[in-house]
Amino acid sequence: MRFIHNLFEFNDAQPLPNNTYLFKTNPSGFASPNIERQQKQRRPRILLAEMLTFCLMKNHYHLLVRARSKEWLTLFMRRLNMGYANYFNLKYKRAGALFEGRYKCIAVDNDAHFIHLPFYIHCNPLDYFAPNWRERDVKDYKKAFAYLENYRWSSFPDYIGKKNFPSVTQRDLLLKFFDGPEQYKKSMTSWLKEMDSRDISQITLE
Incomplete structure (x- = not known):
């Protein structure tokens, strides 16, 4: 859950506020980022990238992002990965790097690729439901699709009208x-049902 919170919190060109980690506990027992409360306590964000x-x-x-600039994208990814690594190391009393190497990214400059991505x-969570x-x-x-709709750690529910983490993504362009x-x-x-993995094989990094 902390990683989802960081997707929101670190996507800001302004200095991070002192109340970076505000969490609330929902009825299911998960600790959820109290994004609504943070929005009331801080000035509007200046997005480093559209999520x-x-x-x-x-x-x-x-992630599929539309970056304002290469420099801002680099800043966002550094904040995201380093912030989560610091949290993880502190929580589990470990030291050292958490991720292997730098993040990987590919510029999408083809409309057909953009439609598929x-x-x-x-659909990636289907790896746990239908691996093939x-x-x-x-x-x-x-x-x-019922599995995908109930997979919390994705923006898919928000895209089909089920409120999940609506403040994290900017959905107007794709919707x-x-x-709609x-x-x-x-x-x-x-x-x-009709996909051909060759359509996006050059840009999936897998």
């Missing part, structure tokens, strides 16, 4: 492109 989509996996994460990122989904080996698409939440889900369903 279009994200997905947090067990040992890595995927949000779907690909949002990239080969279109999904036994039950209805259950697969306008796909004509309902059409986004329909388009992603069609993409998953």
Whole structure:
């Protein structure tokens, strides 16, 4: 949960406030970032990058961002990775690097790639439900999408109108492109059933 919080908190060109880590506990027992409270206590953010989509996996994460500049993107990623590593080391009383090497990124300058990437990122949690989904080996698409809708560590629920972490992402661009939440889900369903991994093999970093 701290990593999701950092996606919001560190995406700001201004100096970070002293109340960086404000958390609340929800009924499920998870510690959730109290983003609404932080927004009332701080001046408006100056985004280092527009966070279009994200997905947090067990040992890595995927982001689709629209950066204001290369320098601002570098600053955001450094804050994000170093901030989480410092938190993790402090919590678990360890030292040293947490991530292997620098983050990897690829510029998306092809409209076709841009159309595929949000779907690909949002489908990544299917690795835990239908590991062969990239080969279109999904036994039950209805259950697969139910799994994605209930996977908390992704921006997908927010894209289909289920409030999850709405303050973390800037969704207007993609939702306008796909004509709203309902059409986004329909388009992603069609993409998953018909996908060809070669369409994005050059830009997935996997």
